[in-house]
Amino acid sequence: MTEVVQAPHRSIRNPLAGMDDRRRQMVILAIVVVLALVYPLIYRPLSNAIPAVPWPGTAVLVVCATFAILALGLNIVMGFAGLLDLGYVAFYAIGAYTTAFLASSHFGVHISWWIVLWIAVAAAAIFGVMLGAPTLKLRGDYLAIVTLGFGEIVRLVFRNLGDITIALPAILGGAVLVGPNANLTGGNVGINPIDPPIIPIPGPWGASIVFSNQNVIASWYLVLALLAITFFICRRLRDSKLGRAWMAIREDETAAAAMGINTVTTKLLAFSLGASFSGFAGAFTGAYNTAIFAETFSYNVSILVVIIIILGGIGSLRGVVIGAFALLYVDRTLLPWLGDNIVNAPMHDLGVSTGQQILADFKLTTYNYLIFGIVLVIMMIRRPEGLFPDASAKAEMHGVGIAAEVTGAGDVELAELAELETVTLDDPEPLPEAEPPPDAEPPMSELPPGSASPPPPSSAGPGTQA
Amino acid sequence: MSAMAAATEPAGDLLVATGCTKRFGGLVAVQNIDFTIPRGSIVSLIGPNGAGKTTFFNMITGLYVPTEGKITFDGVDITGDKPHEVVRVGIARTFQNIRLFGNMSAEDNVLVGLHHRLKGRWFGAILKPPSIIREEEEAQARAQELLDLVGLGRRRETLARNLPYGDQRRLEIARALATEPKLLLLDEPTAGMNPEETRRLTDFVRELRTRLGLTVLLIEHDMKVVMGISDRVTVLDHGEKIAEGSPAEVRADARVVEAYLGRGATSEG
Secondary structure (H helix, E strand, O other): OOHHHHHHHHHHHHHHHHHHHHHHHHHHHHHHHHHHHHHHHHHHHHHHHOOOOOOOOHHHHHHHHHHHHHHHHHHHHHHHOOOOOOOOHHHHHHHHHHHHHHEEOOOOEEOOHHHHHHHHHHHHHHHHHHHHHHHOOOOHHHHHHHHHHHHHHHHHHHHHOOOEEEEOOHHHOOOEEEEEEEOOOOHHHOEOOEOOOEEEOOOOOOOEEEOOOOOHHHHHHHHHHHHHHHHHHHHHHHOOHHHHHHHHHHHOHHHHHHOOOOHHHHHHHHHHHHHHHHHHHHHHHHHHHOOEOHHHHOHHHHHHHHHHHHHHOOOOHHHHHHHHHHHHHHHHHHHHHHHHHHHHHHHHHHHHHHOOHHHHOOOHHHHHHHHHHHHHHHHHHHOOOOOOOOHHHHHHHHOHHHHHHHOOHHHOOHHHHHHHHHHHHHOOOOOOOOOOOOOOOOOOOOOOHHHHOOOOOOOOHHHHHO | OHHHHHHOOOOOEEEEEEEEEEEEOOEEEEEEEEEEEEOOOEEEEEOOOOOOHHHHHHHHOOOOOOOEEEEEEOOEEOOOOOHHHHHHHOEEEOOOOOOOOOOOEHHHHHHHHHHHHOOOOHHHHHHOOHHHHHHHHHHHHHHHHHHHHOOOHHHOOOEHHHOOHHHHHHHHHHHHHHOOOOEEEEEOOOOOOOHHHHHHHHHHHHHHHHHHOOEEEEEOOOHHHHHHHOOEEEEEEOOEEEEEEOHHHHHHOHHHHHHHHHHHHHHOO
């Protein structure tokens, strides 16, 4: 009816807006990539030129990127498939220990890191299935508790297998199967050193690029490449049939099954593919630090990754990556800087003058989780969809208006939309005695009119039948 | 009934349930039901609230495993099959309380229905070879067809939860049709609809049968719909089948009248 109005409306708003959006995104992406590549080279001059700003060091960025990989992996499990996993650190640990076992003097195995990386990925994926299989029937809180336990078990196993003796009972001869006092995992001391990734440079000098914390800039490019691969794969998965199946399960598992989705294999794929990325992160971290300790893989790491996802925008790839960089930057650079330059000294003075030891010893960095907790609570109240949410998440939290805009439902005439909604809102229930449709058969003659008309839950029909 | 009977092909029974019983602990929800759905027919399942209609639905679609009894579909025993396996043999359903994927677009909802027809695997999703790209394009075209069929062609991008109620019902049917079923199970499709919407939906179900050759099993409370559309009506009460036959026969059945009148005042509503 309003073709004339609609046509310009469509041509002005949708295609152009869509194109602008895409172009803008490409430009932003290009800028981000260039900045990421250049930053380590300009970090020194930059921080010398403008010392008032707490610039993150490249080593901090490496940690940020590692956590971005972890967050993208967990985002598959939590953001796409909607499975609350609080033990994600376990796969990180498994990836790191796999690397340590296969590329260190601990067992005397020295496989090239470039191969070990994929073994670590496979190991994490296999353990993902091992965690997923028994927990398939669990949802929400129950799944959270089991995964939390799994995370702790893995950490304790790595810690305690540093000194183990397994022997048959005395009745069976008492033969020692493992040990005595075998050191499988290095225990509390961990495994050190681990071979870092190396690319030999051809030529007469016998030089090579070593990607360890001795060469932070090279490592930054390596972890950036890993992050790019992870991001790319996550995006492909999200936009695929499998991604839709995950989201369907997240939305309504029963309905998903009723539409032909095998929920068992689909959830296991979420667990294993999600876990495999932490294999990336684990293999990188182990080799980059050239050492690992069981205590690195504590429950805090799982929680930190969950906070990253929620802060960045659950389900949103871009949001999760930005969340990782933001949170780890705050944790590793901003809080120490704020503490050293602004907060710690006055608190110390205050503590000394009032005789409060707790204030005299004040270190802002020790309160990082308190601060994250407060931020999280504020986020839940003010912006539950996260800082950089998906279109759908934004719609979920803020209702119809935004959704129509974001999803580009602009080609539906607004008048029509309003009309339809008025109908459904004004007339939510069928009228018991409305005029019969023109071509419908007459109501059942033997039954009273009340039961011949639709008996909706709140209709007065049944009462009048009595 | 009159015109509909002619359309029914006497090609045997598509679904046969024999001696189906479902107990939840001590509660017998469905008791020893024999039930058949002739190919190409529209069969309605009616009965007062709590009569076991939805439980019976859930047994057919694999959400519940029958305590006793056997269900065969198109000659294949599907007793105890998982829901996704039941979809694959050709049974699709809608839900009494609409269960769309609310935060997914209308198109994505239908694409989920197409899921088991697509061959791509997870590594295909990552590598995206031409075959997957083509498959995905075909799926999108098919989804558009289905959305057009139910009159939602222009709501492709709209989130399911933002659709008006009637459109949600229709989207649920489109999603079910995407699985390419032989048998479509509709659980109270006109619940909450006004008379005009109800009439349109009834016409639509008839049209589906003629155009797609579907067989339809309907749970419905609206007697006008039931009597107008059904070839056969089965009446459940307290988990037992108390009557079966043409709408006219069922209407005349003393037990049916009693079930509705006797229970109506106390339990319905």
